[in-house]
Amino acid sequence: MTIEILQTHKLLASCEAALAERYTVHKLHEIEHKAGWLAANGARIRAHAGSGVQADLMDKLPNLEIIASFGVGYDNIDIAGAKARNIRVTNTPDVLNDAVAELTVGLMISLARRIPQSDQYVRRGKWPSGNFGLLSELTGKTVGILGLGRIGKEIATRLQAMKMRVVYHGRRQQPHTPYIYYDDLEDMARDSDWLVVIAPGGKGTEGIVSRQVLEALGPDGYVVNVARGTLIDEPSMLELLQNGGLGGAALDVFVDEPEVPEAFMHLQNVVLSPHQGSATHQTRDAMGALLVANLDRHFAREPLISAVV
């Protein structure tokens, strides 16, 4: 008898294929009468593959042993609820560090040099009537990294190669890092030209990039968010971008994504990206393989590779 697992949304094809080879996979998103199906079959489900599991679903899966999440962030999983029900949770850290760090540097250069806007300038035939204008560069600037975790460190290494001065803020100072630590985010923002946000999402970090922090970054300051939209006070950021209180923003994540406030579309000092930090073939395949490997370990009663709980 094969182990029965549940998906609640579509996953990467290579990951779905690997799951189907090993398990009996049920796809709740393709089932019309979800509540009825769960009531009739929920007790047979031993694993969930995907992301975004809350207590109400856990209650409908009384024999759920493990949630294997596709992604490093697990702010969309009720971790306390999982712990209380003795459900293990795994995520896919490390394998995506390089891809997210690469996109971060790309967004920064795109914003500093307005690459998307200058592409439009050429396409729209504006070049013959004058040059695009002079902009700023990363070289010699100070970048404050909010969250010097696994991805933050990869970003820091790359930004040093861009000849930037790297400083950081996080819950605590980290030993064995060459970068200056700020215990106060607003102080760091005041001393930085760039603020890169790469801390985990969730209740503990909601709105920590407040209006005061953004004002401290100031009219010549740039903010980059490759973490979660919830970390930044989005309405204040928008207002400051509109009135010149903040220099610019490069954003891969938004509070209500995939919905993006219309006002962003009219700003020339922003670069927008559709939450694609880890979106390369190489990285997404590795994330899928890690998700499957965690499930394999669990059902073989071996230690999990990347356990959250």
Ligand SMILES: O=CC(=O)O
């Ligand atoms: O945002 C992406 C992830 O958490 O992996």
